[in-house]
Amino acid sequence: MIDLVQSHGGAAETGWWHRVKRHSLGWVAARDAAGLLVGFVNVAWDGGVHAFLLDTKTRGTHQHHGIGTAVVRLAVERARAAGCEWLHVDFEPGLRRFYLDACGFRPTEAGLIRLAEGP
Template identity: 60%
Template sequence: MPIHYRLDPHPDDASLGALWRAAWEAEPPPSFAPILARSLVHVGAYDGEGLVGYLNVATDGGVHAFLLDPSVDPRYRRQGIATEMVRLAGVAARARGARWLHVDFEPHLAAFYKGCGFRPTQAGLIQL
């Protein structure tokens, strides 16, 4: 069965948590509800009814949107799922008023984000 994508799905915390653990090898937030409440758009990738990918786009309420936590189950990586989720998120974010899509990433992901159309910028970051 091919992968299909949904805009603004609301999987339960158990499904999102299982994906988070697989994708990040870390414990997920206790609940995703407060995160998704601030979302401009989120995208889910599904194999049948099983959640295999997810990403969130937060907003400043204006023209800036922020791509957060693109996650793909390791068994499904290298199939273009994350790239398609980023594309769909960008289209939806623009339709909902965003004009800039920002992303922070580690150097080993530079090629992926360049392939998605992002270009490097200088920015600052403070760990709180």
């Protein structure tokens, strides 16, 4: 995961996996023919009917080949099969076409409070 995060300019966080795995319904990973991790999405959940996509990543060298769309679609299928009724995702404006057009999410109204100070 560290290598995947860094492959597109992200800052990997030590201990991330141990913190998030207990809150996850599951995760979807994509690997290339050599076994290199090229895509990932974490499906967090509330233990009930709501699931949340977090940390969607596609290796920088493998972007724009449908990998991100494929991992999100499988996450949608698996969350539905697990009995979830809603799958939420937050995203920056530049990812709107990916999530709404390619992955089938629909826009909704939501609220947000930034709890940490900073940029």
